[in-house]
Amino acid sequence: MKSRKPSIPYIIWMVIFTMIPIVMIGYTAFTDKNGNFSLVSFSKAFQYTDVFLKSLWIALLSTAICLFISYPFAYMITRMKASSQNTVIMLMMIPMWMNFLLRIYAWVTLLQNNGPIDMALSLLGINGTYIGNFSAVVLGMVYEYLPFMVLPIYTVMSKIDPGLIEAAQDLGSNNYSIFKNVLLPLSVPGIISGITMVFVPSASTFLVAQYLGGPNDIMIGDIIDKIFWTDQNTGSAISLILMILIFIFLIIMNLFGDEEAIA
Amino acid sequence: MKKLISIILIAIISASITACLSGCGNSTEGEVNVYNWGEYIANGEDGIMDVIDEFEKQTNIKVNYTTYETNEELYNMLKNSNVSYDVIIPSEYMISKLINENMLLELDYDNIPNYKYIMERFKKLDCDPESRYTVCYSWGVTAMVYDKTKVKSKPTSWDALWNKDLSGQILMFNNSRDAMAISMQLCNINPSNCTKDDIDKAAAKLSEQKPLLKKYVMDQVFTEMENSQAAIAPYYAGDIVTMMENNKNLDFAMPEDGANLFYDAMCIPKCSKNKENAEKFINFMQDPKIAAENFKYLYYATPNSETYDKYLDEDIKNNELIFPSDEYLDKCYVFTNVPDDVYSYMQEQFVKIQAD
Numbered sequence: 001m002k003s004r005k006p007s008i009p010y011i012i013w014m015v016i017f018t019m020i021p022i023v024m025i026g027y028t029a030f031t032d033k034n035g036n037f038s039l040v041s042f043s044k045a046f047q048y049t050d051v052f053l054k055s056l057w058i059a060l061l062s063t064a065i066c067l068f069i070s071y072p073f074a075y076m077i078t079r080m081k082a083s084s085q086n087t088v089i090m091l092m093m094i095p096m097w098m099n100f101l102l103r104i105y106a107w108v109t110l111l112q113n114n115g116p117i118d119m120a121l122s123l124l125g126i127n128g129t130y131i132g133n134f135s136a137v138v139l140g141m142v143y144e145y146l147p148f149m150v151l152p153i154y155t156v157m158s159k160i161d162p163g164l165i166e167a168a169q170d171l172g173s174n175n176y177s178i179f180k181n182v183l184l185p186l187s188v189p190g191i192i193s194g195i196t197m198v199f200v201p202s203a204s205t206f207l208v209a210q211y212l213g214g215p216n217d218i219m220i221g222d223i224i225d226k227i228f229w230t231d232q233n234t235g236s237a238i239s240l241i242l243m244i245l246i247f248i249f250l251i252i253m254n255l256f257g258d259e260e261a262i263a
Numbered sequence: 264m265k266k267l268i269s270i271i272l273i274a275i276i277s278a279s280i281t282a283c284l285s286g287c288g289n290s291t292e293g294e295v296n297v298y299n300w301g302e303y304i305a306n307g308e309d310g311i312m313d314v315i316d317e318f319e320k321q322t323n324i325k326v327n328y329t330t331y332e333t334n335e336e337l338y339n340m341l342k343n344s345n346v347s348y349d350v351i352i353p354s355e356y357m358i359s360k361l362i363n364e365n366m367l368l369e370l371d372y373d374n375i376p377n378y379k380y381i382m383e384r385f386k387k388l389d390c391d392p393e394s395r396y397t398v399c400y401s402w403g404v405t406a407m408v409y410d411k412t413k414v415k416s417k418p419t420s421w422d423a424l425w426n427k428d429l430s431g432q433i434l435m436f437n438n439s440r441d442a443m444a445i446s447m448q449l450c451n452i453n454p455s456n457c458t459k460d461d462i463d464k465a466a467a468k469l470s471e472q473k474p475l476l477k478k479y480v481m482d483q484v485f486t487e488m489e490n491s492q493a494a495i496a497p498y499y500a501g502d503i504v505t506m507m508e509n510n511k512n513l514d515f516a517m518p519e520d521g522a523n524l525f526y527d528a529m530c531i532p533k534c535s536k537n538k539e540n541a542e543k544f545i546n547f548m549q550d551p552k553i554a555a556e557n558f559k560y561l562y563y564a565t566p567n568s569e570t571y572d573k574y575l576d577e578d579i580k581n582n583e584l585i586f587p588s589d590e591y592l593d594k595c596y597v598f599t600n601v602p603d604d605v606y607s608y609m610q611e612q613f614v615k616i617q618a619d
Contacts, residue, residue: 047618048618050619108486112490114490114491132477132478210483211483214476214478215476215477215617218617218618222617223617226610226617227611229333229335229610230335230603230606230610231611
């Protein structure tokens with residue numbers, strides 16, 4: 001019992017700021033305005049199925065792109081000498097010291113018509129609109145959450161004993177099989193936590209789509225925000241469904257992770 | 264050792280900040296808790312007076328100033344949380360709601376002598392016909408702002424926002440009440456009060472508009488219009504003036520059949536604990552000189568006749584956008600409080616348009 005004492009502050013924190021709000025959301029979702037039991041909110045929530053799917057799709061896509069960029073990048077960092085590793089990690093963290101909204105605003109300025117990117121490309125004879133569409137939203141998401149993918153993968157990879165790679169080389173493995181049989185399995189925990197840390201917030205985020213997207217790019221987070229103005233019950237129901245979807249996703253991820261670890 | 268030093272430093276810094284926050288303003292004359300819209304008071308920028316600071320200096324009353332973004336946020340704070348505000352500045356429809364639900368205190372107008380300066384039009388407000396609860400703070404109309412390089416002729420009606428030639432360059436209110444009101448006007452429905460049927464019609468009209476839009480915006484309208492990213496947008500008159508100052512290609516257009524006349528008024532909620540100070544604050548805000556300073560920052564029209572007569576430049580007084588003629592104002596409509604279920608329905612329909 002003695003060992004549990006240090007976790008008491010955290011438990012108190014969790015009960016007050018996590019457990020109680022979730023219970024309140026659950027209660028609000030299953031009641032109507034007058035506090036009677038009702039499932040109306042859920043039937044209303046399912047009117048937004050398309051937006052649910054779209055948000056999950058955007059989140060998945062952003063997560064996949066983040067993973068695709070981060071994995072080789074994280075590996076590259078581990079190969080550098082220690083001082084450069086710190087510098088690169090530092091450079092990656094610095095933008096995160098700035099407010100999230102400011103960074104999105106910066107992208108608005110970069111991508112807007114006659115903005116720097118548009119100017120540069122039109123000099124090359126390419127004309128187009130780079131903001132107010134689906135790709136701009138995904139770009140914004142990837143930018144926003146990339147560090148959350150790089151850091152866990154980097155942390156796990158830097159702990160891999162170089163001796164293991166050398167051993168594999170001694171035993172005649174080529175680069176591909178070193179990657180497949182040594183590096184990848186050992187870095188799975190980092191990948192899993194990276195995916196979790198990118199997917200979960202990006203599925204529920206709001207404002208990014210409002211700033212970088214067009215009238216059709218609305219995410220479930222924006223819907224919750226708006227619906228909450230007048231209808232807390234439906235807002236709670238949507239939030240609850242989103243939580244359940246994310247929870248299911250996390251369970252699947254963990255199953256996948258365990259299998260890999262065993263193999 | 265280094266770590267220890269930095270921990271101690273952080274502790275000292277945070278302790279001094281908290282000490283300052285809690286202890287800096289122990290004045291003898293008590294305090295007043297003001298809850299206002301964000302960026303809705305002159306704050307000392309651009310060489311304009313810091314109105315709150317001035318009030319504190321003159322009266323020795325400490326002002327605790329906090330802000331909200333929407334009327335609904337204000338309502339939820341008053342209704343659901345255990346806070347005490349002394350002065351709030353809601354909009355007309357929210358005032359009716361607060362009066363209906365018995366959430367405001369009656370003002371003692373003897374303590375607010377500057378009330379005599381308020382223009383007649385803004386004395387007996389529709390939401391407070393007997394003038395018992397309110398002192399108007401500022402007012403304005405909705406209008407269109409457009410880019411002269413992109414829109415060839417000056418629009419005369421809201422239907423310019425449905426103009427197919429401007430497809431992809433039109434912005435629209437990202438706010439159900441304002442967006443629906445514009446749509447209702449075009450459907451010949453009076454937007455000041457509405458039924459669910461009216462909302463359905465307006466929603467259908469807004470769905471037609473969606474494919475032509477660049478975006479639904481609120482505050483983003485400033486960057487969009489000032490950086491010539493869009494051709495036309497509806498917004499509030501005072502803000503259009505600001506946009507026009509920052510981009511010479513912008514001009515305003517007022518729909519000929521009128522627009523929404525909105526106003527915000529200062530009230531004292533039931534939870535107030537410093538009513539006297541609140542009345543002093545309200546009176547101070549309508550001091551002609553203070554109201555003039557505040558106007559220079561806001562560009563929302565002032566209801567203070569003395570300010571208008573004595574402190575404003577001719578070109579501002581003659582600006583049809585800031586101070587529309589009485590004739591035009593008579594054509595405008597004022598929002599009233601719609602029942603909760605209707606308002607909720609409106610919001611839901613508006614979200615659905617966006618979700619489709």
